[in-house]
Amino acid sequence: MKSVHIATKSKQYPLYLGQNTLTKLEETVAAMKPAVSSVLIISDEAVASRxxxxxxxxxxxxxxVYSFVVPSGEKEKSFENYYKAQTRALEIGLDRHSLVIALGGGMIGDLAGFVAATFMRGIRFIQIPTTLLAHDSAVxxxxxxxHPLGKNMIGAFHQPEAVLYNISFLDSxxxxxxxxxxxxMLKHALIWDAELYAWLRNEVCTLEDLRGDKLIYALDQAIGVKAAVVSQDETEKGIRAYLNFGHTLGHAIEAELGYGTVTHGDAVAIGMLYAILLSERVYHKDLQYKSFVQTFRAYGFPKLPAGLSADRLIELMKKDKKANSGVIRMVLMKEIGEVEVVPVSDELIASTxxxxMDREWSL
Ligand SMILES: NC(=O)c1ccc[n+]([C@@H]2O[C@H](COP(=O)([O-])OP(=O)(O)OC[C@H]3O[C@@H](n4cnc5c(N)ncnc54)[C@H](O)[C@@H]3O)[C@@H](O)[C@H]2O)c1
Ligand SMILES: [Zn+2]
Incomplete structure (x- = not known):
């Protein structure tokens, strides 16, 4: 089992990565001070049943040990479920020394984490991520x-006590x-680690290659990128924004299609391709946009769904938290492994x- 040390300004905590990290749960809970008084596990149906x-x-x-289980799917990351979870926590008598365990993918990690962040002004929580994506969200x-008007619009910063990444959960x-x-994972490589991107391209020809030792290696590296970024900038005053690479258009696509219609990662993959094309236009540089398109297609990432309106997507991009007073700030790629945040004019956003869209639909 690997142990990664996550150090942010407000808290340091371990992330355990391996086939069976649940063995760490008992000692982690037992070691917490003040002693844990009761536990609420928050999960979704697909995960809880397994x-x-x-x-x-x-x-x-x-x-x-109590549980609160919501249906599966991004649309369940809602204020209604947040409120129901608080009701459950009050009914079962959780107190300031209770512990929340987030058992699930990023949807549950975000929802349960926000419940923990705000219940009685904040109680402790542990992340037990069960999706590949959650290597990002759990750290x-x-x-x-x-909110129906925007993704992740109501939230907080609240670090977990520990992250137990039990990769045998990913089997299902x-x-x-x-x-x-x-x-x-590709995002972490593209924003920070050119070597990781090259390794992924060479070693992971199809997603089925991402198993066993390769999976642990790739997760360790990608988590390392996330940990490095958040340790330098916990609350997104600066470089943490790099993690939004591909997300400005990605979030707009998710919001426009309705949460859960497209996976977060598929939307982000489309957003990254757009960000790479925009980077070529801003830097007047050939970044091999076409080869990224080929690589992403080979992994099975979809094209931008047909029939979306550019105006509507731009409107949504402007509502994004990264837009300051209406100017869209994009994370752009100077080269593989190096990005920066750049305000981009409406004209260039629209023309690119x-x-x-033309290239997506004609390729
Ligand atoms: N907080 C952050 O820093 C951060 C970073 C990235 C993404 N996110 C958020 O993460 C969310 C996406 O996370 P996700 O892709 O993990 O979504 P998710 O949690 O909705 O999981 C995806 C689907 O897989 C199912 N599932 C989960 N684990 C399973 C397992 N082991 N076996 C079988 N089915 C399983 C779930 O029930 C769900 O249907 C988005 O809400 C996004 O905004 C947050
Ligand atoms: Zn994301």
């Missing part, structure tokens, strides 16, 4: 729920969820988006 018992049994103590302490993940998580 793994809730395993996690409950792994706590091995006489603590009261760094950003927690949130969606559908292939499109592997791909969704792989998009964030139109070019991107």
């Amino acid at each position: 793994y809730l018992d395993d996690v409950t049994n792994a706590i091995h103590s006489d603590l009261s 760094g302490g950003k927690v949130a729920v969606n 993940l559908p292939v499109y969820e592997w791909r969704s998580g792989f998009a964030e 988006l139109e070019e991107f």
